[in-house]
Amino acid sequence: MKIGFIGLGVMGRPMAQHLIEAGHELYLYRVKPVSAHLVERGATACESAMHVAQLADIVILMLPDTPDVETVLFGENGVAPGLGSGKLVIDMSSISPLATRDFAARTEALGCDYLDAPVSGGEVGARSASLTIMVGGKPDVFERAKPLFEKMGQNITLIGGVGDGQIAKAANQIVVALNIQAVSEALRFSSKAGADPAVVRKALMGGFAASRVLEVHGERMINETFEPGFRIRLHHKDLSLALESARLLELMLPNTALVHQLMNGALAKGLGDKDHSALIKAL
Numbered sequence: 001m002k003i004g005f006i007g008l009g010v011m012g013r014p015m016a017q018h019l020i021e022a023g024h025e026l027y028l029y030r031v032k033p034v035s036a037h038l039v040e041r042g043a044t045a046c047e048s049a050m051h052v053a054q055l056a057d058i059v060i061l062m063l064p065d066t067p068d069v070e071t072v073l074f075g076e077n078g079v080a081p082g083l084g085s086g087k088l089v090i091d092m093s094s095i096s097p098l099a100t101r102d103f104a105a106r107t108e109a110l111g112c113d114y115l116d117a118p119v120s121g122g123e124v125g126a127r128s129a130s131l132t133i134m135v136g137g138k139p140d141v142f143e144r145a146k147p148l149f150e151k152m153g154q155n156i157t158l159i160g161g162v163g164d165g166q167i168a169k170a171a172n173q174i175v176v177a178l179n180i181q182a183v184s185e186a187l188r189f190s191s192k193a194g195a196d197p198a199v200v201r202k203a204l205m206g207g208f209a210a211s212r213v214l215e216v217h218g219e220r221m222i223n224e225t226f227e228p229g230f231r232i233r234l235h236h237k238d239l240s241l242a243l244e245s246a247r248l249l250e251l252m253l254p255n256t257a258l259v260h261q262l263m264n265g266a267l268a269k270g271l272g273d274k275d276h277s278a279l280i281k282a283l
């Protein structure tokens with residue numbers, strides 16, 4: 001297939017590479033020195049997002065935030081003016097569910113299809129093609145894209161209609177953030193009260209408190225190794241998305257709001273580019 005890929009950062013680079021290795025023709029925009037190896041492997045560097053959309057049948061986005069996706073899709077020399085009937089846009093960034101529905105409607109008005117397909121699993125999951133992919137869109141469009149998802153991930157679920165992938169991703173980020181906060185409080189409590197937090201963590205791993213966050217981030221907290229990983233800045237953005245949706249829905253998310261405030265504190269302390277396990281420093 002002819003596939004466009006825009007957003008060649010920590011996640012996008014390895015994801016695009018898997019598609020090249022699977023034999024697809026890749027068209028890339030904003031190739032930087034760090035992503036030049038993709039061109040050496042046969043991908044084509046394009047001069048604009050519009051050029052990508054003209055050459056490819058399916059355009060994948062892996063960009064930081066909602067305004068970036070809007071600019072790349074609908075800005076000057078963006079994807080939209082390059083689209084023709086029957087093409088498919090897949091947004092794999094983590095962005096606003098509500099904006100996603102608007103972007104999908106504007107794309108479908110051009111005779112094209114749209115899926116939101118945010119991921120979980122981090123850089124490790126992107127490199128090992130084992131990402132969890134949460135998809136929103138029409139079932140037949142999902143089936144068209146599924147062979148591509150299978151080259152980038154393992155746990156691939158059609159959640160529901162367009163925007164529902166982003167809702168699942170926001171839900172994922174709520175669970176992870178609150179779990180990080182719970183592990184932080186438990187380990188701080190243990191050490192202040194005089195027990196060795198490393199031994200406490202090991203004991204808790206065998207019981208009902210066990211979690212991937214206690215396992216991986218608990219170890220990071222004890223060793224104070226906070227290089228990312230997943231930056232606090234990006235997780236803060238994800239909780240902002242959840243809280244903005246909750247505000248519009250008149251829904252209370254008190255603990256998400258609290259952890260969002262603690263992340264504000266972590267950003268104020270200059271920890272934005274540290275791993276989200278560094279949230280323990282806000283305590």
Ligand code: NAD
Nearest residue numbers: 007008009010011012030062063064093094119122123230
């Ligand atoms: P990143 O900042 O490393 O990469 C983003 C890329 O987009 C950069 O290469 C940047 O140059 C490019 N970009 C920005 N604006 C552009 C434009 N106008 N035109 C072309 N390219 C543009 O971010 P990332 O860590 O790869 O994350 C991407 C998305 O995936 C985010 O929404 C993030 O929340 C989500 N995510 C990240 C992780 C992780 O562990 N890093 C895990 C799951 C989901």
